[in-house]
Amino acid sequence: MSWIDAAFIFLEKAWLGTLVGIIGLIAGIVAYIWSRRRTSLGYVHLGEHLLGGASEKLPSAIQVQYNGINIPRLTKSVLILWNNGENTVLGNDIVARDPLRLVVGDDGEILSASVLKxxxxxxxxxxxxxxxxAPNEVAFTFDFLDANDGVVVEVLHTSSSRKPMVKGTMRGLPKGVRNMGQFARPKPQKKKRSGPVAAAVSVLSHPYVLACAGFLFAVYGPRPTFPSDPKLYNGVMGGMGGFFGMWVFTTWSxxxxxxxxxxxxxxx
Structure with missing residues (x-):
């Protein structure tokens, strides 16, 4: 058999057209993401009650002071603000009548706000x-923020709410600063092992490598002889696909x- 005949036999595969379509779709999505230019500011937050709780204030027998003033509770909120678009955001575009500001709940007062990083x-x-x-607000400004430029801000306040907000108006941001929700505490990074074995494991465990291996196995691998009922087989495969989809969504979120x-x- 010549290589031309082998090529024609390969091109007659039913799954080849589907594969080409999927690759084209992925390439189109990647090209769109790569070429888009957005103007956007976003933030995530994390908070905890250091003293007192969300529903109750400190007992009257306990007095806590901040700069000589009694406070009902002490809450710490951490806010990470950054340019999550591609275009540079200029501080000159902040509207003076509605400046950008950090805001906590109406029942509290901001005691301090400092830049951690x-x-x-x-x-x-x-x-x-x-x-x-407005004791529950504090304004901020900046010169410019390029893509991925930002700050980590720690806010100490007395509000029962641990979720700070960013309010204000900027030219070019009609929807304001985007609240991307609470962020999960990342797990401590383990020390990476070095050597050829570690490098091989790292390469072989890459998602793209696993996806290619799974595709090749599905096409050229042995077909299972069980279960004999096609409906049962489809149900098992559907369940595995649903479990994998949930795992991907959970990991992504x-x-x-x-x-x-x-x-x-x-x-x-």
């Missing part, structure tokens, strides 16, 4: 003085949603 000092991110008429440059060990 910034991607670049030249962004000139600055937390402004707390207004007297629990991923770290902020740039690695803003990671802190204290967030683990």
């Amino acid at each position: 910034a991607t670049r000092e030249f962004n000139d991110f600055e937390i402004l003085k707390k207004p007297e008429n 629990a991923r770290r949603k902020y740039p690695k440059s803003l990671h802190l060990e204290s967030l683990e």
Whole structure:
């Protein structure tokens, strides 16, 4: 058999057209994501009650003071704000009548707000003085934020709500700063092993390699002789597919949603 005959036999495979279509779809999605240009700011948050709880204040027999003022509870909220688009965001586009600001619940007061980490000092991110008429708010400003530029801000306050918000208006951001929800604490990174065995394991365990191996096995691998009932076989395969889909969704939703440059060990 010549190589031309072998090529024609290969091209007659029923699954080849499906594979080409899937590859084309994936290539189109990748090309779109690669070429898009968005203007966007996003943030994630995490909070905990250091003293007191969400429903109850500290007992009257216990007095806690901050700068000589009695406080009903002490809550710490960490907020990670960054440019999650592709276009540069300029601080000059902040509307003066509705500045960007960190806001906690109406039942609390912001005691302090400090920057724990910034991607670049030249962004000139600055937390402004707390207004007297809004004790649960504090404004902030910056010079510019390129893609993935951002800050980690710690807010100490007395609100029962642990979820801070970012409010305000910017030109070019009609929907405002995007709240991407609470982030999961990432697991501590283990030390990576070195050597040829570790390199081989790393390559072979890559999702793309596993996907290619699974596809080749499905096409050229042996066909199972059980179960004999096609409906039962389809049910088993459907269940396995559903379980795998749930695992992928759970892993994707629990991923770290902020740039690695803003990671802190204290967030683990």
